[in-house]
Amino acid sequence: MSRLCQDRVVVVTGAGRGIGRAHALAFAAEGARVVVNDVGVALDGSSTGDGPAAQVVAEIEALGGKAVANTDDVADWAGARTLVHTAIENFGRLDVLVNNAGFVRDRMLVNLAEDEWDAVIRVHLKGHFAPLRHAAEYWRAESKAGRTPSARVINTSSGAGLLGSVGQSNYSAAKAGIAGLTVVAAAELRRYGVTVNAIAPSARTRMTEDVFAGMMARPDEGFDAMAPENVSPLVVWLGSTESAQVTGRVFEVEGGRVSLAQAWRHGPEAHKSGRWEPGELGPVMEKLIAEAPAPEPVYGAS
Incomplete structure (x- = not known):
């Protein structure tokens, strides 16, 4: 191993299973040194009563590493603060925050209940914001005290957030929000020595096992392309001091493929020296759409 993150203190949320x-x-x-956060819930967010965070800590310690477990709800304001302070109290500081926790409650839009919308937005979007907010407060204080950190945040978006996914309007909206949060946080926190990036991973987890069940080793790759472990090398690199010049980016990662996702950009435009009349805009819109690249298809769209 390269020991790329030697002695760095890392919080990983949703780290009891899968990609985390x-x-x-x-x-x-x-x-x-790792704070392993997992509240221990089922795929739909209901309580399971088991302790996956402690199990991962035991795995790390058995391999000679250092880790502590944390079971706070990352979407709870006080819980997120406690999570950040768990790192500081046990290891003296915080260098890296990996926001990964989440679950799904998939429904077609016309069948989606209010509580299913609220629960997914809460755990994904607020569950990214709350730990980030408390970590940012700590890093700002360190910077103002003359101890400018070399801190990293890696958020977890999704292809569903970048392109949309049929049957996942709540999840897609949350993951799109995470991509937006990432670029804003990157701009705001850079002055404090903090970079903020996001990944959009494809891997076999509890949330995706039905989708990727038949995808194992590919003839051209010779390994299990959907294994969660394929995603982590990029996250580790982004969490290292080597990534200091990379911020405000979203990366897609699947198997042995890493790509840089292109954000919304200004496209073709039309001008007139005054306000448009509604009746004028039909041919204008037709021209703009003809000049622009076709949008990427929504996942699952026919």
Whole structure:
């Protein structure tokens, strides 16, 4: 191992299973001290009563690493503050926040209930904002005290957030919000020595096992392209000091493929020296659409 994150202090949310667990183990393998956060819930967010965070801590310690468990709800304001302070109290500081926690409650839009919308927006979007807000407060204080950090935030968006996904309007909206939060936080926190990036991973987890169940080793790759562990090397690199010049970016990662997602950009435009009349805009819109690239298709759209 390169020990790329030797002695860095890392919080990973939703780290009891799947991609989050892979992140926690990968950071520990590179020398980081890890706070393993997982409240322990089922796929739909209901309580399971087990303790996956403690199990991952035991795995890390068995391999000679250092870790502590945290079971706070990341979308709870006080819980998110406690999570950040768990790192500081146990390891003396916080260097990296990996926001990963989430669950799904998939429905077609006309069948989606209010509580299903609220629950997914809460855990994904507020569950990213609340830990980020408390971590940012700590890093700002460190910077103002003359101890400018080399801090990193890695958020978890999704292809559903970048392109949309049929049957996942709540999840898609939350993940799109996370991408937007990422670029704003990157702009605001850079002055304090903090970079903020996001990933949009494709991997086999509890949320995606039905989608990727038949996808294992690919002939051209020779390994399990959908394994969660494939996502973590990029996250570890983004959490290292080597990534200091990279901020405000969203990366897609799947198997051995890493790509930079292109954000919304200004496209073709039309001008007149005054206000448009509604009746004038039909041919104008037709021309603009003809000049622009076709949008990427929504996942699952026919």
